[in-house]
Amino acid sequence: MKILNHSPSISKEELKVIKECLDEGWVSSAGPYVERFQKDLEKTVSNEKANGYAACVVNGTCAIHAALELLKIGPGDEVILPSLTFIASRNAIFHAGAIPAYIDSDRDTWQMDPKEVEKAITPRTKAILPVHLFGNACDLDPILEIAKAHKLHVIEDAAEALGSTYQGVHCGLHGNLGILSFNGNKIVTTGGGGAIITQNENLRNRALELTNQGRLLDSGEYDETIVGYNYRLTSLQAAFGIAQLTRFQEFMESKKRIFNQYQERLSKHSEIKFQEILPNSTTNHWLVSFTFEGKSGTALREKTLKHLISQGIQARRIFQPNHQLNAPKAIHLASKAFHSATDIYERGLSLPSSSSLTEKDVDWICNEIEKYL
Numbered sequence: 001m002k003i004l005n006h007s008p009s010i011s012k013e014e015l016k017v018i019k020e021c022l023d024e025g026w027v028s029s030a031g032p033y034v035e036r037f038q039k040d041l042e043k044t045v046s047n048e049k050a051n052g053y054a055a056c057v058v059n060g061t062c063a064i065h066a067a068l069e070l071l072k073i074g075p076g077d078e079v080i081l082p083s084l085t086f087i088a089s090r091n092a093i094f095h096a097g098a099i100p101a102y103i104d105s106d107r108d109t110w111q112m113d114p115k116e117v118e119k120a121i122t123p124r125t126k127a128i129l130p131v132h133l134f135g136n137a138c139d140l141d142p143i144l145e146i147a148k149a150h151k152l153h154v155i156e157d158a159a160e161a162l163g164s165t166y167q168g169v170h171c172g173l174h175g176n177l178g179i180l181s182f183n184g185n186k187i188v189t190t191g192g193g194g195a196i197i198t199q200n201e202n203l204r205n206r207a208l209e210l211t212n213q214g215r216l217l218d219s220g221e222y223d224e225t226i227v228g229y230n231y232r233l234t235s236l237q238a239a240f241g242i243a244q245l246t247r248f249q250e251f252m253e254s255k256k257r258i259f260n261q262y263q264e265r266l267s268k269h270s271e272i273k274f275q276e277i278l279p280n281s282t283t284n285h286w287l288v289s290f291t292f293e294g295k296s297g298t299a300l301r302e303k304t305l306k307h308l309i310s311q312g313i314q315a316r317r318i319f320q321p322n323h324q325l326n327a328p329k330a331i332h333l334a335s336k337a338f339h340s341a342t343d344i345y346e347r348g349l350s351l352p353s354s355s356s357l358t359e360k361d362v363d364w365i366c367n368e369i370e371k372y373l
Contacts, residue, residue, distance in 0.1 A: 002312030053204035060181030060194035064092035120334030132161035135286030318348030
């Protein structure tokens with residue numbers, strides 16, 4: 001491919017910090033680098049409205065699983081989540097032994113539909129898992145109100161939303177727990193990696209213990225009453241992340257420039273409708289995505305996708321809704337219909353969004369799309 005859907009931006013700074021880490025002999029989870037990365041991450045997600053605490057782990061999927069375990073969600077419990085999300089969200093629920101309860105999404109924002117949340121609650125419901133899809137914030141206020149009224153936990157899947165906010169607070173810090181991902185295609189990467197974030201310092205400390213084989217922070221001994229996990233981030237990954245966070249604002253500015261250029265070029269076409277961003281939120285513009293509208297929207301999407309790929313441009317379909325996938329365990333189709341999720345999937349296209357894209361790159365991609373409009 002000439003242009004990948006999303007590739008990391010690597011500079012001399014990453015190489016410098018990793019060399020320091022290697023020279024000092026820190027390659028596993030021991031040493032100062034993981035804690036330093038956690039502190040830097042906490043500064044990134046905190047502001048005058050909310051103070052965030054972070055526990056770094058091996059990836060975002062493990063972060064969701066650990067969050068479920070921390071809130072004692074397990075076999076037989078139902079977790080409400082949007083069908084329109086990456087499969088890792090549901091896999092983590094299966095790992096905890098719980099049951100995914102899928103609901104439909106809002107057609108404009110593509111996010112969990114709060115109206116569907118209320119309808120999905122059963123006596124077995126224990127938690128709600130909103131997903132900040134493609135880095136854009138969910139409408140959390142009504143979801144949090146529903147959770148409070150029914151005494152449910154809220155775990156925010158903010159895997160794609162580092163830097164995004166809702167009502168002035170970083171995504172992932174509104175519910176009981178939130179999670180981030182630092183996979184190679186995320187706005188900040190550690191190669192793999194993820195984090196649990198929260199405003200509750202006690203919950204963060206428990207997360208550090210659970211994900212480090214149950215090793216207690218105060219004594220260094222192991223709590224033999226819990227089954228801990230080896231979900232630790234390595235020092236090499238943390239070192240990479242430390243360097244990436246020094247460039248975070250650079251990445252955010254690039255993402256905004258790329259999104260604005262796509263929108264300016266393509267939104268003038270009536271066939272194209274971009275994912276709507278809530279007015280009370282900010283977004284990191286992680287993955288620029290839109291739908292092809294009209295009766296021929298699906299056919300137009302397929303023709304455009306095929307053409308872009310033939311030109312070496314790695315565009316992608318939107319995530320396939322989970323309710324359409326074969327599941328190895330019990331699921332609950334909590335919405336009676338999934339019209340919006342299905343329609344977005346059938347018409348949606350995600351464009352290359354790497355922070356390293358130039359204006360010339362984006363112009364070329366837009367030119368190739370416009371050939372079919």
